[in-house]
Amino acid sequence: MTASLTGPRGGAAGTDDVTGPVRDFVTTEIAPYADEWDQDERLPPKLLIRMAELGLWAPFLPTGSGGSDMTWSTLGRVHEEIGRGCSSVRSFLTVHTMVTWTVHRWGTEEQRERWLPRLAAGDLLGAFCLTEPDSGSDASAAGTVAEPTGSGWVINGEKKWMTAGQVAGLLLVFCRTARGMSAFLVPAGTPGVEVTPLTGVMGTRASMLAGIVLRDVRVGPDALIGPPGWAAGTVMTGALDLGRYSVACGSVGIVQACLDACVAYTSRRTVRDGRLSELQLIRRKVSDMVVGSRAARLLCAEAGRLKDADDPATIMATWVAKYQASTAATAAASDAVQIHGANGFSAQYPVARLYRDAKVAEIIEGSTELQQLTIASEAYREVAR
Ligand SMILES: Cc1cc2nc3c(=O)[nH]c(=O)nc-3n(C[C@H](O)[C@H](O)[C@H](O)COP(=O)(O)OP(=O)(O)OC[C@H]3O[C@@H](n4cnc5c(N)ncnc54)[C@H](O)[C@@H]3O)c2cc1C
The missing domain is CATH 2.40.110.10 (Butyryl-CoA Dehydrogenase, subunit A, domain 2)
Structure with missing residues (x-):
């Protein structure tokens, strides 16, 4: 049995220490295989088991329920790292988080006892x-x-x-x-x-x-x-908020992956007598990725901090974070393919997958258009107050 990344040896619960070990796990055990899984259209069972060994399925649960009391801020950084490696894996974590949190937050004592141990251990996955x-x-x-x-x-x-x-x-x-x-x-x-x-x-x-x-x-x-008719205002709102947060953080990971891929590629690819990295128009795209990832990461951090403080303002902060992060991801992925030229079209480089995965983030957990409407409505409400 491998030591849990989210337990005492993998970083103190509730701190950001955990993201280093998770980053290593993603770099060595997820990112190198993401294109293969994309082509196979499936995740290997051994990966899902490995994530269970590392305590990644529901670390936000209290220790008494099989988690490690991880804060939402830290969980966001974990989902960012996973999203950097493979959005399909992050998607699994997103929906599992939504289901597990629902049982924990709104389930009866009996429902919690029946389902949480297996959900926390990753023996049972939620949809x-x-x-x-x-x-x-x-x-x-x-x-x-x-x-x-x-x-x-x-x-x-x-x-x-x-x-x-x-x-x-x-x-x-x-x-x-x-x-x-x-x-x-x-x-x-x-x-x-x-x-x-x-x-x-x-x-x-x-x-x-x-x-x-x-x-x-x-x-x-x-x-x-809960009681009949109760889900719309509670379970749906609460679980979708967490899903939105996870997708926002995963989108930051996509921007980071585009940035990493482009810096590496342009540093070695030559055109005429120079490297791509020396061209100003390429540098402009790279700088947009740097700013996009940093801005989105800060917005996600704000949403996470408000969640940790149990502040209802997290709902709007999460809409804003998801809107910025997902649109930054599609822009970065489009630029990343452009920077890679024809190679960006091939399965030999990760940017084609990043481009396709980024688009999904603009559709799920509240599409870009719904985010625009919701964020603008809040602006008008604030003015009217
Ligand atoms: C890869 C993937 C994974 C998914 N996983 C899940 C899952 O696990 N569980 C789950 O329940 N669902 C899941 N979904 C579904 C996802 O939640 C929906 O696709 C999403 O809610 C959008 O709904 P829709 O596709 O029916 O688009 P529609 O609602 O038909 O919208 C179509 C277009 O119209 C726009 N639009 C809609 N309403 C308005 C409006 N009022 N004003 C302006 N524009 C508007 C939308 O932004 C969109 O561009 C997944 C989808 C994908 C692609």
Whole structure:
């Protein structure tokens, strides 16, 4: 058994010391293989086990629940590092964090005892099942329905685009009930759950996406998180905020990876008699990456600090961080491909994958357009106050 990166030997809980060991892990065990996983459209089981050994699945949980009391600030730096190496791995962590935090924050004592030890250990992976074929940004249009039976609930509907859906053991499924949107914990092996892999996607190709059909899926009363109709204002808002934070931090990692790749490439590639690195137009792009990564990292740090302080202002800070970080990532990745020329188009260099992965960050956990609308609305609200 390897020492946990997030335990005492890997850095004191709640401090940033942990990011050094995580950086080494990403540099040696994730980044060199990310293109291979992208082409295979899957993450190897041994990586998922290794992450469990290193305590990376749910370090934000209290020590008594299998975590290491990691602060949100530090978790953000960890997700940045993982995002630097491979956005598919970061995607797995994002949805697992959303599901695990939901159980910890809003689950009953019984639900926590039943699910948290395995979620914390990474024996059981979570999938966050909100989006449907006909509803995405507007989650209130979701058509999956849960109806009460004498002994629990019966769920019918279809979910699409579930990250880690091919391997997740526990599904957090959002359904309509007579009282409004509700969240249910559904073991993936429950009769009536049908999982279909989604392949051939543009980015985060190793994130093992799935479509999930639920046909007369029967669950007990203990599957429901909170009272019926309670999920929209609490679970959805809270879990999506954490997902947004993770994606923002992962996007900083993408900008950093673009910067690292471009500095290395332009330092050795020659055109005419000089190196690419000597050309001013190349340097301008590199400087944009430096500024983009630093600005996004600071915004993520602000969002993390507010989370650690339990300050509700973190919600808006996270929207701002995710907007800046994800758009900086797509800009940096586009420039990185340009700087690499034809090589940027090939699978021999990581920038083609970074370009495809960056785009996903502008779509998930609140698209760029929704962020623009939300951030502007807040500006008008502040003026009106
Ligand atoms: C790789 C990947 C992984 C994903 N993983 C998950 C997952 O694990 N769990 C999950 O539940 N979902 C997941 N999703 C789905 C994701 O959350 C949705 O794609 C996202 O919410 C956007 O919804 P949509 O794709 O239906 O786009 P739509 O909502 O149809 O939007 C289409 C376009 O219209 C714009 N738009 C929408 N509303 C407005 C508005 N009011 N004003 C202006 N413009 C607007 C959007 O910004 C977008 O550009 C994943 C998606 C991808 C691509």
